[in-house]
Amino acid sequence: MQRIGVFVCWCGSNIAATVDVEAVSQALKDEPGVVFSTNYQYMCSQAGQDLIKQAVAEHGLTGIVICSCSPRMHETTFRRAAAAAGLNPYMVEIANIREQCSWVHKDIALGTQKAIVLGRAAVAKLHLNAPLTPGETPVTKRALVIGGGIAGIQTALDIADAGFKVDIVEKKPTIGGKMSQLDKTFPTLDCAACILTPKMVEAAQNENITIYSYSEVESVGGFVGNFDVTIRKKARYVNESICTGCGLCTEKCPVKNVPNEFNLGMDSRRAVYIPFAQAVPKVATIDPDYCNMLKNGKCGVCARVCTAGAIDYKQTDELIEQKYGAIVVATGYEPIKLDKFDEFAYNSSPDVITSLEFERLTNAAGPTSGKLLRPSDGKHPHRIVFVQCVGSRCAAAAGKGKEYCSKICCMYTAKQAMLVRDKYPDTEVYVFYIDVRTPGKNFDEFYRRAAEEYGVKYVKGMVGKISPQGEVLKVQASDLIAGRQLHIDADLVVLAAAIEPDRSARPLATMLTASMDTNDFFTEAHPKLRPVESPTAGVFLSGACQGPKDIPETVAQAGAAAAKVIGLLAKDKLTSNPCVASVDELMCNGCSSCERVCPYGAISYVNKEFRMPDRTVALRRVASVNPAVCQGCGACTVACMSGAMDLRGFEAKQIIAEVDAICK
Amino acid sequence: MQKITEDLARRRAAELMRAGEISCLLGWKKGEFDYDVEPTVFYTPEEVERELVCNVFSAANLSKYLISLTRKAEGRVGILLKPCDSFSFNQLLTEHRFDRERVYALGLPCEGTVDTFLLKERVGEGIYSIKIKDGALEVETLSGEVKEIPLSEVYAERCLVCKSRRPVAYDEMLGEVTPDADEDRFAQVEKLESMTAEERYAFWQGELSRCIRCNACRNVCPACSCERCVFDNPTSGVETKAPSEDSFEEKMFHIIRAFHVAGRCTDCGECSRVCPERIPLHLLNRKFIKDINSFYGDYTAGAEVGSRAPLVSYTKDDPEPGQGGQK
Amino acid sequence: MQMTDYKPKIVAFCCNWCSYAGADLAGNNRLSYPAEVKIIRVPCSCRVNPTFILRAFQRGADGVIICGCHPGDCHYTSGNYFARRRMALLFSMLDYLGIERERTRVEWVSAAEGAKFAATMNDFVSTVAALGENRRLEDLRCKK
DSSP states (O other), rough: OEEHHHHHHHHTTTTTSSSOOHHHHHHHHHHHHHEEEEEEOOSHHHHHHHHHHHHHHHHHHSSSEEEOOOOOOOOHHHHHHHHHTOOTTEEEEEOOOOOIIIOOOHHHHHHHHHHHHHHHHHHHHHHHHOOOOOOOEEOOEEEEEEOOOOHHHHHHHHHHHTTTTTEESSSSSSSSSSSGSSEEETTEEEHHHHHHHHHHHHHHHHHTEETTEEEEEEEEEEEETTEEEEEEOOOSSTTTTTTTOOOHHHHHHHHOOOGGGGGGTTSOOOSSOOTTTSSSSSSOOOTTTEEEHHHHHHOHHHHHHSSSSBBOOOOEEEEEEEEEEEEOOOOOOEOOOOOTTTTGGTTTTTTEEHHHHHHHHTTTTTTTTOOOOOOOTTOOSSSEEEEEESSSSSSSSGGSSSSOOOOSSHHHHHHHHHHHHHHHHTTTTEEEOOOOOOOOOHHHHHHHIIISSSSSSEEOOEEEEEEEETEEEEEEEEETTTTTTEEEEESSSEEEEOEOOOHHHHHHHHHTOOOTTTTOBBOOBBBTTTTBBOOOTTTEEGGGGOOOOHHHHHHHHHHHHHHHHHHHOSEEEEEEEEEOEEEOOOTTTOHHHHHOOOOTEEEEEEEEEEOOOOEEEEEEEEEOOOTTTTTOOOOHHOOSSSSOOOETSSSSSHHHHHHHHHHO | OOHHHHHHHHHHHHHHHHHOOOEEEEEEEEEOOOOOEEEEEHHHHHHHHHBBBSSSTTTOTTTTHHHHHHSSSSSSSEEEEEEHHHHHHHHHHHTOOGGGGEEEEOOOOOOOOOOOHHHHHHOOOOOOEEEEEEEEEEETTTTOOOOEGGGGGTTHHHHTOOOOSSSSOOSOOOOOOOOOOOSSSTTTHHHHTOOOOOHHHHHHHHHHHHHOOOOOOEEEEESSSOOOOOGOOOSSSSSSSOOTOOOOOHHHHHHHHHHHHHTTTOOOHHHHHHEEETOOOOHHHHHHHHHHHHHOOOOOOOOTTOOOOGGGGGOTOOOOOOOOOOO | OOOOOOOOOOOEEEEEETTHHHHHHHHHTTTOOOEEEEEESSSSGGOOHHHHHHHHEEEEOOOOEEEEEEETTTSSSHHHHHHHHHHHHHHHHHHHHTOOOOGGEEOOOTTTHHHHHHHHHHHHHHHHHHOOOHHHHHHHHOOO
C-alpha cells in the first residue's frame, strides 16, 4: 500500500478564488492510502517544495499528488522536488485544478467538487504508479551521411568541423551530385562548379571525413547512438589508393561509344572513365557492362598504359562494417521520366530536352563546350520555348506526373531564359507557365529582371502539343490572359520536368525503418518543429530527400541536420524517457500488430523458449521493445489484442483507475 | 462434402502418413451421435482410414489447433481445410502463429455444413442415426421413424451466406472447387441497423442476457488464440476475479471480444455455431466487417497472407468517427 | 426525460501534445465550459483503448469524448490516424448495440484552439444532457 501525500496549491488566488482549497485537501485526506494532505499558497515556490521534502521525511511518503496548475507547466518542477526529497520522480501525479478547473468554472461549489474528483483520479492513478528509471545507452561518436551531393557534403563538413568522424556513402564514382551538373545558380548566377568543387575538395581533405564513393548501404541494424551499418563498396576495377587520376587510360580505352551519364547521354565516354575533371575522388572507374577485358577477357589496354599499375580486373565488391551514432539521409532527387508525356514529343525529337539537359548544353564542360546548339543538327536555335510544370502539380486523376510543386523550376527557368537572352540576344525566348512562384530572398526581383530587362516572353498558359515538323517544333499553346491559341515554330523546347526522390530512397527507408510519404519523400518527425529529424530516432534528413528544395534551402537544412547530429554525438550517454512501451513476453502472441503501428520501428521480434502450462518447452516469437527508440505514444498498446503491451506511466490499469474515480 | 471426398481424404492422408510426409493429421471423427462430428488428431494411418469423417457435419474449423500442435508434434502436421477454414489458416500465418513449412494442408471442397440445432428442430424428436444421401439426410428417429430431410433446409446460415468457397490456402486440393453461395451476408446486420437505437438495445439485451459465460465462443474462435486471454489476466484491467452481475467483465465480454477480433475475424461463424444459448454472436463480428468494408474499402481477413489488417493501417483521408463512412 | 438539474457525467480523453494543451489554453483565456467534463491525460489519442470507453460507460458515464491533434499534426506522426479508425468502428458498434451515436465523439483540437475546446465541450455536454442519463451499458448484462 502506498503512503500518499496530497498538496493542494492556491496559486495565490488563481485557484483559491474559485476552488475551496481547504475543502479539497480535507476531502482527499479520506482517500485510501492518503496519509497526509495539506494546502499552500504557492506549491512551486521554494517554500512549497520544502514543504514536500519535509512531509516526505516526516510521513514516510511513497508518492505525492499535487493539485495545482497544468502538468505541462510544472510537472518537471515537482518531479525534481520529489527527487530532492528522495522519492522516485515518477511517483508524482498532478491534478490540474487551475487551467482545467478554477479558471473555467465560476461557481465555487462546482469548482471545488470537480477539484476533489480530479484529485481522487490522481490518487487512484498514483496507487498504481511504479518507480521508473530512465534508460542509458552509449553513443558511437561517428556519423554516416548517405548521399554525396551538396546536402551530404555540407552536412559532413559541418559535423567534421565539430570534431566528429563522419563517413559519406555515395553510389556514383564521384561526390558532387546534381549540383555538379548545373551551369549557373540562381539568383546570384555564380557558376555551380566554382562554389561546389572547393567543398568537394575540402570534404576529401578533411581528416574527419571518409568518402566511400561508388558504394551503397547494404544493411542497417541497431538504433539511435548504436547503428550497425554494412556498406558495399562496389568493384571499380581500379585500385583507388594507387590511381593518380592522370586520365591516360580514359584516353586510350578502345571502347568509345558508352553513353556519358554525366552529360545525360548527350555525348559518350570510354569504358574506363572519370566522370568529370573535378571529380572527387579523382580516380578512374571501369564500367563492367562495356569493358572488353571484363566481358570476354580480350583487351587489357588500360592496364598496359597505366604507369601506376592501378588497374585490377580481379577486384571484387568489398563489404565494410561500421558502427555509427547517427545517420543522415541525403539521397536527393532525380527528374521524372517523361515517358507518359507524349504530347511534348520528348521521346520523338532530340530537340525537346529537359532543363537538366539544357544545363549541360550551356555548361562549358558539357558536350558542346558551352555553346548552345541543337542536339539534332548542331545549329544555333533562334526560338526557344520553355514549358513549366511538366509533371508537377498534376491532378491525381491525370494518372501521370506528381501532385506537388517541384519548387525549383520557376527559378531555374528564369535563370536559363535570362542567360540565353544575355548570351544570344538574337534568340526569342518564351516561357509557358501556370503560376510563377518566386518566394525566396531576391527571387522575385530575379524573375522580373528576366521578364522586364531581358525580354523573356512569359505566357500564362499550358502547352497542349508539340509536333516535330521538318526542322522546327510546332508548339501549340494557350495564352490564358489574352484568351487565344498560340502557334509557335520553335527550334528548341526545354521541359521543366518534375523532380522526385531518388529511386534508392525507398529501399533505404525500409532499412532505416524511417517513414516516407506517398511520394517517397522522407517524412520529418514534425513538419514544423522537427523538420530535419526523421521520426526514427538518430536518423536525420538533409536536402531534397525530404521534399523539393533549391540550393540555399538545401544547404541550410544540411547545416541544421548537422547541428542535430552534433548535439547527439556530443553526448556520452543517451538517457531515454522511461515512459515507454514494455511487453509481457508470457502473454505476447508474436502477431506483429504492434510492430505495424509503431511509427519508430522500436519493436522487433525474437524467438525465445518458454515453459508452457503443460510443462513442455516451446519456441515462441515474442515482441521486444527498444526503450532507446520508443517515444511512448502507446499505439502498440491498443493494437495488442492480448494485452501483452503496456505503456509505462500510462498503464491500462492506471487509466482505468482514473476512469473509475471520475465516474464514481 | 460428398462420400467421394471422404474416401479420397482418408486415402490421401493415410498415404502421406505412411510416406512419412506428415506425422499426424488434424481432422474430424464421429462423436456420440452421427451429427456430433468433432475435431481430433490422428496419429496412425489405420485410424485415419477407419475413423476420419469428412461430411456435412464436419463443421469445426481446425486451423486454430495448428498453433499448439505444431509446437508439440514432430515433423509436418497434416490438416484438412474447408474453404472457409483456409481464411483462418492464412490469418494465423499473417500473425506468425505457426510455421507454414511445418504444415501440409489438404484442401476440401465444400457445399455447406448442417446446423445441428436446425436439424434437431426440423426432426422434432431424438435422432438415432443419419445417412447422408445426395442432397438429403435420411434420419432415423428414436421412435424408429425414418424421415428424409432435404439438406437445403438444414444448411447453417453461415454456409448459405458463405463469403467464398474458393480455398485460399492448401498444398493439395481434394476434389473440385464448388460454386460460391449467392446470398447477402450483411442482410441481417442491415436489418438491425434500420431499427431505432431503442429497438437495437432491446434486441441485444435479449440476446446477450442469455450468455452463461461458458467461453465456448472464445475457445473455438481462431482469432481468439492469445497465449493468455485478457479476460484471464488480472493486470489487464478487464478481468474480475469473482464475476458478479455488476462486474465489468460480465457486461463487456462480447463487445471487447468482438473488437479484439475486428479486422482479423474471417467470419467463419464458429462462435455462433458453438454457442449453447444460440446467441447470434456473428452479427457483432459481421457489423465490424461491414463497417470496415464501407469505411476503408473491401477487406477479407485471411484472403492473403501478410495483408495489413485495417486496424493496424490507415489512410490520410479516412472517414471521421461518427460520420457513418462519410469522408 | 430531461430534468432541469440533471448533470451528465462526461469523460474526456485528451492527448498531451495538442488537446490537453488546448484545454489549458481554454483555461488561460478563462473560457468556461461545464464542470461535468473531466479530462484524462494520455500521451496520444492512439493510447485510448476501447476498453477505457466501455469502462466509462459501464461505470455510469453519459458521454465520452476523445480529443487529439488534427490529422496530419500528430506529435507521433500517425497516432491519431489509428485512433480515428478504432473510434470510427467502436462508435459504430456502440450505436449498433443501442448506445446513441451522440454519446461518443472524436474531436481534433490543437494546442492553439482553446476556444474550440470550450465550444466543443459546451456543445457535447448539452447534446448528451438532452439525451438524458445513460444506463444502457449498465443494463446489458448476462444471465443472473
